[in-house]
Amino acid sequence: DAGITQSPRHKVTETGTPVTLRCHQTENHRYMYWYRQDPGHGLRLIHYSYGVKDTDKGEVSDGYSVSRSKTEDFLLTLESATSSQTSVYFCAISDQGVRETQYFGPGTRLLVL
Amino acid sequence: QKEVEQDPGPLSVPEGAIVSLNCTYSNSAFQYFMWYRQYSRKGPELLMYTYSSGNKEDGRFTAQVDKSSKYISLFIRDSQPSDSATYLCAMRADSNYQLIWGAGTKLIIKP
Incomplete structure:
Protein backbone atom coordinates (compact mmCIF):
# COMPACT_ATOMS: atom_id res chain seq x y z
CA ASP A 1 0.00 0.00 0.00
CA ALA A 2 2.68 2.49 -1.10
CA GLY A 3 4.16 3.10 2.35
CA ILE A 4 0.92 4.17 4.00
CA THR A 5 -0.32 2.77 7.26
CA GLN A 6 -3.51 3.50 9.13
CA SER A 7 -4.25 2.88 12.77
CA PRO A 8 -6.30 1.45 14.22
CA ARG A 9 -7.51 -0.89 11.48
CA HIS A 10 -10.74 -1.61 13.30
CA LYS A 11 -12.50 0.28 16.05
CA VAL A 12 -15.78 0.01 17.89
CA THR A 13 -16.83 3.00 19.95
CA GLU A 14 -19.89 4.48 21.56
CA THR A 15 -21.89 7.52 20.52
CA GLY A 16 -20.54 10.71 22.01
CA THR A 17 -16.95 9.58 22.49
CA PRO A 18 -14.02 11.23 20.70
CA VAL A 19 -12.11 9.10 18.20
CA THR A 20 -8.78 9.77 16.49
CA LEU A 21 -7.59 7.91 13.42
CA ARG A 22 -3.98 8.09 12.32
CA CYS A 23 -2.44 7.99 8.87
CA HIS A 24 1.31 7.60 8.52
CA GLN A 25 3.28 7.75 5.25
CA THR A 26 6.89 7.04 4.42
CA GLU A 27 6.78 8.48 0.87
CA ASN A 28 7.33 12.14 1.79
CA HIS A 29 4.32 13.13 -0.35
CA ARG A 30 3.01 16.64 0.14
CA TYR A 31 -0.72 15.96 -0.16
CA MET A 32 -2.72 13.83 2.23
CA TYR A 33 -6.43 13.11 2.23
CA TRP A 34 -9.07 11.56 4.43
CA TYR A 35 -12.04 9.88 2.74
CA ARG A 36 -14.98 7.92 3.97
CA GLN A 37 -16.53 5.14 1.91
CA ASP A 38 -20.15 4.11 2.31
CA PRO A 39 -22.32 1.85 0.12
CA GLY A 40 -23.95 3.81 -2.67
CA HIS A 41 -21.80 6.88 -2.11
CA GLY A 42 -18.35 5.84 -3.18
CA LEU A 43 -15.49 7.85 -1.76
CA ARG A 44 -16.25 11.20 -0.21
CA LEU A 45 -13.53 13.64 0.79
CA ILE A 46 -13.59 14.72 4.43
CA HIS A 47 -10.46 16.88 4.75
CA TYR A 48 -7.18 17.21 2.97
CA SER A 49 -3.77 18.68 3.62
CA TYR A 50 -1.39 20.37 1.20
CA GLY A 51 1.47 20.73 3.66
CA VAL A 52 2.41 20.74 7.33
CA LYS A 53 -0.24 22.70 9.23
CA ASP A 54 -2.06 23.42 5.93
CA THR A 55 -5.46 21.76 5.77
CA ASP A 56 -8.82 22.40 4.18
CA LYS A 57 -12.34 21.02 4.23
CA GLY A 58 -13.72 18.53 1.79
CA GLU A 59 -17.24 17.57 0.82
CA VAL A 60 -18.32 16.03 4.16
CA SER A 61 -16.27 17.78 6.85
CA ASP A 62 -18.99 18.42 9.47
CA GLY A 63 -18.18 16.59 12.71
CA TYR A 64 -14.54 15.99 11.74
CA SER A 65 -11.31 17.84 12.38
CA VAL A 66 -7.77 17.14 11.22
CA SER A 67 -4.23 18.02 12.13
CA ARG A 68 -0.89 17.66 10.40
CA SER A 69 2.12 18.58 12.52
CA LYS A 70 4.61 16.50 10.50
CA THR A 71 4.84 15.63 6.81
CA GLU A 72 4.35 11.94 7.53
CA ASP A 73 1.33 12.08 9.86
CA PHE A 74 -2.26 13.15 9.24
CA LEU A 75 -4.77 12.72 12.06
CA LEU A 76 -8.54 12.62 11.71
CA THR A 77 -10.60 13.31 14.83
CA LEU A 78 -14.29 12.71 15.36
CA GLU A 79 -15.01 15.14 18.15
CA SER A 80 -18.14 13.35 19.35
CA ALA A 81 -18.84 10.21 17.36
CA THR A 82 -22.32 9.59 15.98
CA SER A 83 -23.82 6.46 14.40
CA SER A 84 -23.86 8.24 11.01
CA GLN A 85 -20.06 8.25 11.16
CA THR A 86 -19.95 4.46 11.03
CA SER A 87 -17.95 3.91 7.86
CA VAL A 88 -14.70 2.78 6.34
CA TYR A 89 -12.12 5.56 6.43
CA PHE A 90 -9.30 5.73 3.91
CA CYS A 91 -6.23 7.88 3.97
CA ALA A 92 -4.58 8.75 0.66
CA ILE A 93 -1.45 10.56 -0.42
CA SER A 94 -0.32 12.15 -3.64
CA ASP A 95 2.77 13.80 -5.00
CA GLN A 96 2.85 17.48 -5.83
CA GLY A 97 3.21 16.96 -9.54
CA VAL A 98 0.62 14.24 -10.09
CA ARG A 99 -2.20 14.94 -7.71
CA GLU A 100 -4.68 12.70 -9.43
CA THR A 101 -2.58 9.65 -8.73
CA GLN A 102 -3.59 9.01 -5.17
CA TYR A 103 -2.21 6.11 -3.20
CA PHE A 104 -4.48 4.68 -0.58
CA GLY A 105 -3.92 3.12 2.78
CA PRO A 106 -5.61 -0.13 3.87
CA GLY A 107 -8.52 1.62 5.58
CA THR A 108 -9.99 1.78 9.08
CA ARG A 109 -13.37 0.22 9.80
CA LEU A 110 -15.19 2.29 12.41
CA LEU A 111 -18.40 1.20 14.09
CA VAL A 112 -20.19 3.72 16.30
CA LEU A 113 -22.80 2.11 18.54
CA GLN B 1 -28.23 14.59 -9.01
CA LYS B 2 -24.68 13.42 -8.41
CA GLU B 3 -21.87 14.94 -10.47
CA VAL B 4 -20.65 11.47 -11.40
CA GLU B 5 -23.00 8.53 -11.97
CA GLN B 6 -21.90 4.92 -12.01
CA ASP B 7 -24.03 1.78 -12.05
CA PRO B 8 -23.26 -0.14 -8.83
CA GLY B 9 -23.85 -3.57 -10.40
CA PRO B 10 -22.97 -6.26 -9.65
CA LEU B 11 -21.94 -7.07 -13.19
CA SER B 12 -21.34 -10.80 -13.60
CA VAL B 13 -19.65 -12.14 -16.75
CA PRO B 14 -17.92 -15.40 -17.72
CA GLU B 15 -14.15 -15.65 -17.84
CA GLY B 16 -12.72 -14.51 -21.15
CA ALA B 17 -15.53 -12.05 -21.91
CA ILE B 18 -15.00 -8.40 -22.79
CA VAL B 19 -16.19 -6.15 -19.97
CA SER B 20 -17.43 -2.61 -20.38
CA LEU B 21 -17.67 -0.32 -17.36
CA ASN B 22 -19.01 3.20 -17.63
CA CYS B 23 -19.46 6.51 -15.88
CA THR B 24 -21.40 9.60 -16.86
CA TYR B 25 -20.76 13.06 -15.51
CA TYR B 51 -6.25 13.52 -19.78
CA SER B 52 -9.01 15.11 -21.86
CA SER B 53 -10.55 13.04 -24.66
CA GLY B 54 -9.41 9.92 -26.46
CA ASN B 55 -8.35 6.39 -25.74
CA LYS B 56 -5.57 4.91 -23.69
CA GLU B 57 -4.54 1.27 -23.71
CA ASP B 58 -2.55 -0.69 -21.15
CA GLY B 59 -2.39 -4.42 -21.68
CA ARG B 60 -5.91 -5.84 -21.43
CA PHE B 61 -7.34 -2.50 -20.29
CA THR B 62 -8.56 0.37 -22.46
CA ALA B 63 -9.87 3.66 -21.11
CA GLN B 64 -12.04 5.81 -23.34
CA VAL B 65 -13.25 9.38 -22.80
CA ASP B 66 -16.02 11.03 -24.80
CA LYS B 67 -16.26 14.60 -23.54
CA SER B 68 -19.00 15.54 -25.98
CA SER B 69 -21.27 12.95 -24.37
CA LYS B 70 -19.76 13.34 -20.87
CA TYR B 71 -19.15 9.62 -20.80
CA ILE B 72 -16.12 7.53 -19.90
CA SER B 73 -15.58 3.82 -20.29
CA LEU B 74 -13.17 1.13 -19.18
CA PHE B 75 -12.89 -2.01 -21.29
CA ILE B 76 -11.32 -5.19 -20.04
CA ARG B 77 -10.39 -7.82 -22.63
CA ASP B 78 -9.97 -11.51 -21.89
CA SER B 79 -11.35 -11.01 -18.40
CA GLN B 80 -9.93 -13.14 -15.60
CA PRO B 81 -11.32 -14.16 -12.20
CA SER B 82 -8.57 -11.98 -10.69
CA ASP B 83 -10.29 -8.96 -12.29
CA SER B 84 -13.19 -9.44 -9.88
CA ALA B 85 -13.25 -6.21 -7.87
CA THR B 86 -15.06 -2.90 -7.57
CA TYR B 87 -14.09 -0.37 -10.23
CA LEU B 88 -14.37 3.31 -9.36
CA CYS B 89 -14.15 6.19 -11.78
CA ALA B 90 -12.79 9.53 -10.61
CA MET B 91 -12.32 12.87 -12.32
CA ARG B 92 -11.37 16.46 -11.73
CA LEU B 99 -11.23 14.24 -7.21
CA ILE B 100 -14.94 13.57 -7.70
CA TRP B 101 -15.70 9.87 -7.43
CA GLY B 102 -18.30 7.54 -8.82
CA ALA B 103 -19.91 5.08 -6.40
CA GLY B 104 -18.16 2.10 -8.01
CA THR B 105 -19.29 -0.91 -10.04
CA LYS B 106 -18.81 -4.36 -8.57
CA LEU B 107 -17.50 -6.77 -11.21
CA ILE B 108 -17.61 -10.56 -10.87
CA ILE B 109 -15.78 -12.77 -13.36
CA LYS B 110 -17.05 -16.35 -13.23
CA PRO B 111 -14.52 -19.13 -13.96
Whole structure:
Protein backbone atom coordinates (compact mmCIF):
# COMPACT_ATOMS: atom_id res chain seq x y z
CA ASP A 1 0.00 0.00 0.00
CA ALA A 2 2.68 2.49 -1.10
CA GLY A 3 4.16 3.10 2.35
CA ILE A 4 0.92 4.17 4.00
CA THR A 5 -0.32 2.77 7.26
CA GLN A 6 -3.51 3.50 9.13
CA SER A 7 -4.25 2.88 12.77
CA PRO A 8 -6.30 1.45 14.22
CA ARG A 9 -7.51 -0.89 11.48
CA HIS A 10 -10.74 -1.61 13.30
CA LYS A 11 -12.50 0.28 16.05
CA VAL A 12 -15.78 0.01 17.89
CA THR A 13 -16.83 3.00 19.95
CA GLU A 14 -19.89 4.48 21.56
CA THR A 15 -21.89 7.52 20.52
CA GLY A 16 -20.54 10.71 22.01
CA THR A 17 -16.95 9.58 22.49
CA PRO A 18 -14.02 11.23 20.70
CA VAL A 19 -12.11 9.10 18.20
CA THR A 20 -8.78 9.77 16.49
CA LEU A 21 -7.59 7.91 13.42
CA ARG A 22 -3.98 8.09 12.32
CA CYS A 23 -2.44 7.99 8.87
CA HIS A 24 1.31 7.60 8.52
CA GLN A 25 3.28 7.75 5.25
CA THR A 26 6.89 7.04 4.42
CA GLU A 27 6.78 8.48 0.87
CA ASN A 28 7.33 12.14 1.79
CA HIS A 29 4.32 13.13 -0.35
CA ARG A 30 3.01 16.64 0.14
CA TYR A 31 -0.72 15.96 -0.16
CA MET A 32 -2.72 13.83 2.23
CA TYR A 33 -6.43 13.11 2.23
CA TRP A 34 -9.07 11.56 4.43
CA TYR A 35 -12.04 9.88 2.74
CA ARG A 36 -14.98 7.92 3.97
CA GLN A 37 -16.53 5.14 1.91
CA ASP A 38 -20.15 4.11 2.31
CA PRO A 39 -22.32 1.85 0.12
CA GLY A 40 -23.95 3.81 -2.67
CA HIS A 41 -21.80 6.88 -2.11
CA GLY A 42 -18.35 5.84 -3.18
CA LEU A 43 -15.49 7.85 -1.76
CA ARG A 44 -16.25 11.20 -0.21
CA LEU A 45 -13.53 13.64 0.79
CA ILE A 46 -13.59 14.72 4.43
CA HIS A 47 -10.46 16.88 4.75
CA TYR A 48 -7.18 17.21 2.97
CA SER A 49 -3.77 18.68 3.62
CA TYR A 50 -1.39 20.37 1.20
CA GLY A 51 1.47 20.73 3.66
CA VAL A 52 2.41 20.74 7.33
CA LYS A 53 -0.24 22.70 9.23
CA ASP A 54 -2.06 23.42 5.93
CA THR A 55 -5.46 21.76 5.77
CA ASP A 56 -8.82 22.40 4.18
CA LYS A 57 -12.34 21.02 4.23
CA GLY A 58 -13.72 18.53 1.79
CA GLU A 59 -17.24 17.57 0.82
CA VAL A 60 -18.32 16.03 4.16
CA SER A 61 -16.27 17.78 6.85
CA ASP A 62 -18.99 18.42 9.47
CA GLY A 63 -18.18 16.59 12.71
CA TYR A 64 -14.54 15.99 11.74
CA SER A 65 -11.31 17.84 12.38
CA VAL A 66 -7.77 17.14 11.22
CA SER A 67 -4.23 18.02 12.13
CA ARG A 68 -0.89 17.66 10.40
CA SER A 69 2.12 18.58 12.52
CA LYS A 70 4.61 16.50 10.50
CA THR A 71 4.84 15.63 6.81
CA GLU A 72 4.35 11.94 7.53
CA ASP A 73 1.33 12.08 9.86
CA PHE A 74 -2.26 13.15 9.24
CA LEU A 75 -4.77 12.72 12.06
CA LEU A 76 -8.54 12.62 11.71
CA THR A 77 -10.60 13.31 14.83
CA LEU A 78 -14.29 12.71 15.36
CA GLU A 79 -15.01 15.14 18.15
CA SER A 80 -18.14 13.35 19.35
CA ALA A 81 -18.84 10.21 17.36
CA THR A 82 -22.32 9.59 15.98
CA SER A 83 -23.82 6.46 14.40
CA SER A 84 -23.86 8.24 11.01
CA GLN A 85 -20.06 8.25 11.16
CA THR A 86 -19.95 4.46 11.03
CA SER A 87 -17.95 3.91 7.86
CA VAL A 88 -14.70 2.78 6.34
CA TYR A 89 -12.12 5.56 6.43
CA PHE A 90 -9.30 5.73 3.91
CA CYS A 91 -6.23 7.88 3.97
CA ALA A 92 -4.58 8.75 0.66
CA ILE A 93 -1.45 10.56 -0.42
CA SER A 94 -0.32 12.15 -3.64
CA ASP A 95 2.77 13.80 -5.00
CA GLN A 96 2.85 17.48 -5.83
CA GLY A 97 3.21 16.96 -9.54
CA VAL A 98 0.62 14.24 -10.09
CA ARG A 99 -2.20 14.94 -7.71
CA GLU A 100 -4.68 12.70 -9.43
CA THR A 101 -2.58 9.65 -8.73
CA GLN A 102 -3.59 9.01 -5.17
CA TYR A 103 -2.21 6.11 -3.20
CA PHE A 104 -4.48 4.68 -0.58
CA GLY A 105 -3.92 3.12 2.78
CA PRO A 106 -5.61 -0.13 3.87
CA GLY A 107 -8.52 1.62 5.58
CA THR A 108 -9.99 1.78 9.08
CA ARG A 109 -13.37 0.22 9.80
CA LEU A 110 -15.19 2.29 12.41
CA LEU A 111 -18.40 1.20 14.09
CA VAL A 112 -20.19 3.72 16.30
CA LEU A 113 -22.80 2.11 18.54
CA GLN B 1 -28.23 14.59 -9.01
CA LYS B 2 -24.68 13.42 -8.41
CA GLU B 3 -21.87 14.94 -10.47
CA VAL B 4 -20.65 11.47 -11.40
CA GLU B 5 -23.00 8.53 -11.97
CA GLN B 6 -21.90 4.92 -12.01
CA ASP B 7 -24.03 1.78 -12.05
CA PRO B 8 -23.26 -0.14 -8.83
CA GLY B 9 -23.85 -3.57 -10.40
CA PRO B 10 -22.97 -6.26 -9.65
CA LEU B 11 -21.94 -7.07 -13.19
CA SER B 12 -21.34 -10.80 -13.60
CA VAL B 13 -19.65 -12.14 -16.75
CA PRO B 14 -17.92 -15.40 -17.72
CA GLU B 15 -14.15 -15.65 -17.84
CA GLY B 16 -12.72 -14.51 -21.15
CA ALA B 17 -15.53 -12.05 -21.91
CA ILE B 18 -15.00 -8.40 -22.79
CA VAL B 19 -16.19 -6.15 -19.97
CA SER B 20 -17.43 -2.61 -20.38
CA LEU B 21 -17.67 -0.32 -17.36
CA ASN B 22 -19.01 3.20 -17.63
CA CYS B 23 -19.46 6.51 -15.88
CA THR B 24 -21.40 9.60 -16.86
CA TYR B 25 -20.76 13.06 -15.51
CA SER B 26 -22.36 16.48 -15.59
CA ASN B 27 -19.47 18.93 -15.16
CA SER B 28 -18.05 19.89 -18.55
CA ALA B 29 -14.94 21.30 -16.81
CA PHE B 30 -13.63 17.83 -15.94
CA GLN B 31 -10.36 17.19 -17.77
CA TYR B 32 -8.64 14.42 -15.83
CA PHE B 33 -10.24 10.97 -15.76
CA MET B 34 -9.15 7.97 -13.77
CA TRP B 35 -10.19 4.39 -13.12
CA TYR B 36 -9.33 2.82 -9.81
CA ARG B 37 -9.69 -0.84 -8.87
CA GLN B 38 -10.58 -1.87 -5.34
CA TYR B 39 -10.38 -5.41 -4.08
CA SER B 40 -12.52 -6.41 -1.13
CA ARG B 41 -11.31 -4.90 2.15
CA LYS B 42 -8.46 -3.06 0.43
CA GLY B 43 -7.81 0.53 -0.58
CA PRO B 44 -8.37 1.62 -4.19
CA GLU B 45 -5.41 1.51 -6.59
CA LEU B 46 -4.99 3.52 -9.78
CA LEU B 47 -5.57 1.47 -12.90
CA MET B 48 -5.83 3.96 -15.76
CA TYR B 49 -5.41 7.70 -16.16
CA THR B 50 -6.49 9.82 -19.14
CA TYR B 51 -6.25 13.52 -19.78
CA SER B 52 -9.01 15.11 -21.86
CA SER B 53 -10.55 13.04 -24.66
CA GLY B 54 -9.41 9.92 -26.46
CA ASN B 55 -8.35 6.39 -25.74
CA LYS B 56 -5.57 4.91 -23.69
CA GLU B 57 -4.54 1.27 -23.71
CA ASP B 58 -2.55 -0.69 -21.15
CA GLY B 59 -2.39 -4.42 -21.68
CA ARG B 60 -5.91 -5.84 -21.43
CA PHE B 61 -7.34 -2.50 -20.29
CA THR B 62 -8.56 0.37 -22.46
CA ALA B 63 -9.87 3.66 -21.11
CA GLN B 64 -12.04 5.81 -23.34
CA VAL B 65 -13.25 9.38 -22.80
CA ASP B 66 -16.02 11.03 -24.80
CA LYS B 67 -16.26 14.60 -23.54
CA SER B 68 -19.00 15.54 -25.98
CA SER B 69 -21.27 12.95 -24.37
CA LYS B 70 -19.76 13.34 -20.87
CA TYR B 71 -19.15 9.62 -20.80
CA ILE B 72 -16.12 7.53 -19.90
CA SER B 73 -15.58 3.82 -20.29
CA LEU B 74 -13.17 1.13 -19.18
CA PHE B 75 -12.89 -2.01 -21.29
CA ILE B 76 -11.32 -5.19 -20.04
CA ARG B 77 -10.39 -7.82 -22.63
CA ASP B 78 -9.97 -11.51 -21.89
CA SER B 79 -11.35 -11.01 -18.40
CA GLN B 80 -9.93 -13.14 -15.60
CA PRO B 81 -11.32 -14.16 -12.20
CA SER B 82 -8.57 -11.98 -10.69
CA ASP B 83 -10.29 -8.96 -12.29
CA SER B 84 -13.19 -9.44 -9.88
CA ALA B 85 -13.25 -6.21 -7.87
CA THR B 86 -15.06 -2.90 -7.57
CA TYR B 87 -14.09 -0.37 -10.23
CA LEU B 88 -14.37 3.31 -9.36
CA CYS B 89 -14.15 6.19 -11.78
CA ALA B 90 -12.79 9.53 -10.61
CA MET B 91 -12.32 12.87 -12.32
CA ARG B 92 -11.37 16.46 -11.73
CA ALA B 93 -11.22 19.83 -13.39
CA ASP B 94 -8.09 21.87 -14.12
CA SER B 95 -9.07 24.45 -11.54
CA ASN B 96 -9.74 22.07 -8.66
CA TYR B 97 -7.47 19.23 -7.68
CA GLN B 98 -10.10 17.47 -5.61
CA LEU B 99 -11.23 14.24 -7.21
CA ILE B 100 -14.94 13.57 -7.70
CA TRP B 101 -15.70 9.87 -7.43
CA GLY B 102 -18.30 7.54 -8.82
CA ALA B 103 -19.91 5.08 -6.40
CA GLY B 104 -18.16 2.10 -8.01
CA THR B 105 -19.29 -0.91 -10.04
CA LYS B 106 -18.81 -4.36 -8.57
CA LEU B 107 -17.50 -6.77 -11.21
CA ILE B 108 -17.61 -10.56 -10.87
CA ILE B 109 -15.78 -12.77 -13.36
CA LYS B 110 -17.05 -16.35 -13.23
CA PRO B 111 -14.52 -19.13 -13.96
